[in-house]
Amino acid sequence: GQQVMQIPQYQHVQEGEDFTTYCNSSTTLSNIQWYKQRPGGHPVFLIQLVKSGEVKKQKRLTFQFGEAKKNSSLHITATQTTDVGTYFCAGLMKTSYDKVIFGPGTSLSVIP
Amino acid sequence: SQTIHQWPATLVQPVGSPLSLECTVEGTSNPNLYWYRQAAGRGLQLLFYSVGIGQISSEVPQNLSASRPQDRQFILSSKKLLLSDSGFYLCAWGDRYYGYTFGSGTRLTVV
Numbered sequence: 001g002q003q004v005m006q007i008p009q010y011q012h013v014q015e016g017e018d019f020t021t022y023c024n025s026s027t028t029l030s031n032i033q034w035y036k037q038r039p040g041g042h043p044v045f046l047i048q049l050v051k052s053g054e055v056k057k058q059k060r061l062t063f064q065f066g067e068a069k070k071n072s073s074l075h076i077t078a079t080q081t082t083d084v085g086t087y088f089c090a091g092l093m094k095t096s097y098d099k100v101i102f103g104p105g106t107s108l109s110v111i112p
Numbered sequence: 113s114q115t116i117h118q119w120p121a122t123l124v125q126p127v128g129s130p131l132s133l134e135c136t137v138e139g140t141s142n143p144n145l146y147w148y149r150q151a152a153g154r155g156l157q158l159l160f161y162s163v164g165i166g167q168i169s170s171e172v173p174q175n176l177s178a179s180r181p182q183d184r185q186f187i188l189s190s191k192k193l194l195l196s197d198s199g200f201y202l203c204a205w206g207d208r209y210y211g212y213t214f215g216s217g218t219r220l221t222v223v
Contacts, residue, residue, distance in 0.1 A: 033211050042202055043156070045211040088155065092208045099171075100208060102148075104155035 004091045006103035014111050019076040021106035023089035030092040032065055032072040033100060038085040079110050114139035118203045118215030125222055131176075131190040133218050135203030138184065143205040145186040146212065147178055150200040162186060198222045 003026045013019050023032065031050045035043040047056055049065035049072060056063045062075045072091075076083055086105040093101060115138045125131060137143050147159040158171045160178035168178050175194060179187045186203055198221050206212035 031208065035212075042214040042217045043212075045206075045213065048209075048211055090156075090212075099158065099161065100212070101158075102156040107153075 004089060004101045004103040006089060006106050008106055009104065010107045010109070012109045012111060013079050015081060016078050019079050019083070019108055021074050021087050021089075021108075023072040023074075023091070023103050025070045025091045025093075025101075027070070028094050029069050030094050032069075033090040033092075034063060034072075034074055035088045035090065035102075036085050037088065037105070041085075043088060076108075079108070081110050081112055084108060084110050114143075114205070114213065116203060116205055116213055116215040118218060120218055121216065122219045123221070125193050125220065127195055127222055128192045131188070131193050131197070131220070133188040133201055133203075133220075135186045135188075135215055136184055137186075137205050140184070140205070142183060144207050145180065146204040146206075147186065147188050148202045148204060148214075150202060150217075152199070156202070160188070193222045195222050 005024045007022050011019055031048055033048045034046040036046055037043045047063050049063055052069050053067045054065040060077045064073045072089055074087055086107045088102050088105045090100040090102045118135045144163050146161045148156045149159055150156050160168055160170055162168050162180045165180055165183055176190050201218045201220055203215040204212040
């Protein structure tokens with residue numbers, strides 16, 4: 001079936017280090033969305049990428065959509081303790097109407 | 113602005129008891145509404161979605177059901193809870209173009 005995978009599952013970094021999570025889909029995506037869920041909280045929408053090869057930045061966060069629209073990445077430069085949480089990608093499958101499939105998430109811990 | 117309300121925040125229910133979780137949206141009309149479940153430390157599983165009053169699509173066969181009696185109200189129900197129904201239930205509204213806004217969720221523990 002249609003799947004969205006994310007690696008790594010967990011990442012522990014020292015404050016100030018960079019962090020990257022990768023998202024891969026088994027099928028071509030119409031778009032990819034990224035969400036952040038703080039511990040004990042609910043997912044919060046961060047950004048959406050639509051175009052092949054698209055790159056978007058939000059302060060220290062850089063989001064990329066692959067040329068084939070089957071993979072994406074989120075890179076955080078110089079992590080801070082406020083970055084702690086689980087980052088989910090969610091892909092809109094071309095074969096499905098109005099449905100996104102969430103990846104399992106990457107849990108980020110930042111050691112001060 | 114649009115807001116989404118979900119309650120209760122926490123619920124402990126015995127096995128075999130019924131369930132009713134409610135979600136309401138303000139500030140928008142005819143929203144697409146969704147119920148997701150998140151097991152501890154896991155990703156989000158889509159349970160139901162609705163594009164209008166009385167229109168429910170089920171993604172996963174289970175003993176849960178959903179209803180949309182009003183435009184901005186979405187209800188998740190069960191007649192008899194199972195232990196495996198424990199989890200974090202999230203209501204969301206939105207669409208494929210602009211992303212999803214999630215409610216604060218209900219942590220359900222079936223004992």
